[in-house]
Amino acid sequence: MYQAIWNDVVLAESEETIRVEGNHYFPPTSLISVHFSKASLTSQCAWKGTAQYYTLSVDGQKNANAAWYYPDPTSAAENIRNYVAFSNGVRVVAVQENGEPRVNPFVALCRRVMTRR
Structure with a gap:
């Protein structure tokens, strides 16, 4: 399960993200x-097509153009049609079923070793 979080608020949550070029794309239903409010910005990707953007709003604060999606992607990117990815300070984190952040076992081991010294 992955969550997109900005200003300590969950914006999207899904077990079915699609990872493309290091970004998690969330299904629109998540x-x-x-x-989310539509922004006027668009950008062009040679292999994905034209991206449309959203401005995010949380507790009166706005994060302009912090999410994007491809409403009419190229055939090469059809699998991410309308799926949403994030930037501008939005954190995408893996979470367990109980809602706790998933911890990399190696990092957890290193922390234990470091605290013993």
Whole structure:
């Protein structure tokens, strides 16, 4: 399970993200829509097509153009049609079923070893 978080608020949550070029793309049904408003910005990707953007709103604060999606992707990117990715300070984190962040076992081991010294 992955969550997209900004200002300590979950914006999207899904077990079915698609990873492309280091970004997790969330299904449109996983978005908490109250935090999203369409922005006027577009950008062009040679292999994915034209991206449209969202501005995020949380507790009166705005994060312009912090999420994007491809409403009409090229055939090479059809699998991410309307899926949403994030930037501009939005953290995408892996979480366990109990909602706790997933910890990399190696990092946890290193922390234990370091605290013993």
